[in-house]
Amino acid sequence: MLVAALLVFGFGLSGVSGVVAYFLPAISAALNITGHQTQGNSPNGNHPTPTPSTTPNQPFNVLLLGSDNDTKFAPDQVLAQTMIVVRVNPQAHSVVMFSIPRDLWVPIGNGGPAKIDTAYADGGAAEAISTVENNFGIPINYWVWIGLGGLVHLVNDLHDVNIVAQMPILDDEYPSDLTGGNPYAYARIAILPGPQRLGGVAALEYARSRHGDILSDIARSQKQQQLLLDIKASAKDVGLADVPTIAGSLGDSLKTDMSITQVTSLLTLAKAFSDGSVQQIVMVGSQYFSNGTIDGQSVLLPNWTGINALVAQYFPS
Template sequence: MSHPGAAGVPRAGGLRRAHWILLAAIVCGLALLGGVLFYLSPVLALLDNHDLSPGKPLVTPAATPPPLDSKQRVNILLLGSDNDQKFAQDAVLSQTMIVVSIDPAKRQVTLLSLPRDLWVAIPGHANAKIDLAYKEGGAPLARATVEKAFRIPIHYYAWIGLNGLIKVVDRLGGVDVDVLHPVLDDNYPNDFSDSGYGTERVYLAAGPQHLDGRHTLQYVRSRHGDLLSDFGRSVRQQQVLLAMQQRTAGMDLVTALPAFARDLNGHVKTDLDLVRLTQLMLFMRGLRPTDVHQAFITPFVRDAVSPDGQQILQADWPAVNAYLRQLFGGDLLP
C-alpha cells in the first residue's frame, strides 16, 4: 500500500551517493588544478620576475598592448646584459637591444638592432649612450628611451643575462650557424672566472658550426676580432636568434615550456604574461626563414665624440626616421 507523497521524497541512500559523487568531483577538480599549477609553477615564477628597479622612477609605456585576438603589430624590446659578478645586478648596461616586431596579419617578424653606443635623449636624464638607459632605470626607462628616440611603441620587454642565453641554447640542444668569418678574440672577457675579471682567447672557425650555449655566447658577444666591431656583433646576434627559432620548429613547446622556465629562472626578466608568451611562442615556431626580416640602422649612423669625450655613434635622424617608416608604416607613435 503506497503512502501519499512518498514518490517525491528521495531515498537517504541516493542522497549519500550524490553527496559522495559531488565530493569526489570537487577533490578531482582540486587535484587537477593543483597538478596544473605545479606543472606551470616554473613558468609562473619566471613571469613573476619583473624588473621593478627599486628606488628608480617607473616610466609609463606609451602604448597599451593589443588584445590577444587582434591582428595588430606587437613589439617586444629584447635586452641582453653582461651581468656577471663584477657588476651590481640592478645596474648593468644593455649590451644588446633588439626590437622584435611581430605582425600577425602578415605573419612576419622584423628584428631591428639598435647600436649600444648610439647617442640619444634619455627621459629624465642628460643625453647619453642608449645602453645607459637600462642601467639608470631598468626596463621601464629602456622602453621609454626607445619610444622617445625611435617612436616605436614597445608593448613588452624581455631581458636575459649571460647564463640565461647559455641555458636556453643548451636546452635547445645547441644551434646551427654559418660563421660568416673567423672569430678571433684575444681579449674576450672571462665571464666564468671566480672574480668575473680577466680575459681568455676565443676562436671560432668560419663555416657551418654547431654551437653549444657557451660557444654561442662567445659568438654573439665577441667584438674585438670583428672588423665591423659592434655592427658585426649585431649581425651575429640576429643570426643566432634565427637559429634558435629554427630549433624550436619541431618542438612541443607546451610540454617544453616548464623546463625552459626552470632553466631561465633568475636569468630572465619580462612583463609577458603566460597566455601571451604561449601565443607568441606558437606563432614564432610556425615561421619560415623568409618570414623574418633583419633590419639595422647602421647605414645611417657615424662615429663621433660626445661633449664629454666618449666615442659614440651619431644618427642621421631624418634618414633613420624614413627607414623606420618603411619598416613600421603607420604603426609608429605620433
C-alpha cells in the same frame, strides 16, 4: 557504486598530483619570468609603461634587452648591451628585427644624453622603453630581458643550435666572466667559419664577441639576430613536457611583462614564421650615425634623418 566512485576519484586525484608535481617547477618559473611590472628605478620617475596590444592580429612591437649580468654589475643595474625591437605582424606573417647600437648617444628617459645602453641600468625596462619610444618614435607593447646565463641555458636545453658562422671569430680578449672567478678576466676564443652546431657557451661566444670585427658592436648585432633565428629553428619542436626543464634552468635570467598566455600565443605564432618572412635590420654607415668621443667615451652620434627614414619604412604607424 560508492566504491567505484571512490576508486575513480582516487586514481584521478593521484594522476592530477603526478601532473602537478611534474609541472610545478615550470609553473613556478613561469610565474617568476612572466608578468613583470614595468617599473623603473630611476629617481626621475614618470616612466610610461608599454601599451599592450589588445587587438588580435594587429602588429605589435617587443623590445628585446640583453645584458652582461655578471658580477661586475649590481643585479638591478646592468647595462642593456643588446637592444632589438621586434615588430610582429600576425596577419602578414612577417617579422622585423631592428637592432639599436648600444653606444648610440641619445637623451635617456627624462635625463640628459648618454649611451642608450645605460637606460636599462638607470631605470629598468621602463626607462629603456621610454628612451626607445621618445627617440625612435616606435611604440613598445612588450619587453623581454635575458641575461648571459639565460642564453647559455636556453641553447643547452634546446640541445644546441646550428649556425652558419659568417666569418672566423678570433678574440684574444673575450670576457671570461661566466666561467672564471674573476669577472674582469679575459679568455682567448676561436670559432671557425661555416655551418656548425654550437652548445650554449660557444653560441654565446659567437653572439657576444666583438673584438675581432671591424664593425665591433654592429657586427655583434648582426650575429645576435642570426642566433635568434637559429634558436627559433631549434625551438620549433619543443613540447609541453620540455617546459619544466627549460623554464627551470632560465631562473632569474629571463624576465618579461608578457603574461603566460601571451608568451604561449607568441611562441605558437613564431612557429608559423619562416626565415624568409623575417627582415633583419642593422644600421651600418654614416647615414645612420658617426663616431665621436664624449667625456672620454667612444660613442655613436645619431643621424636622425637616416634613422627616421628607416623607422618609417619598417615601423609604419
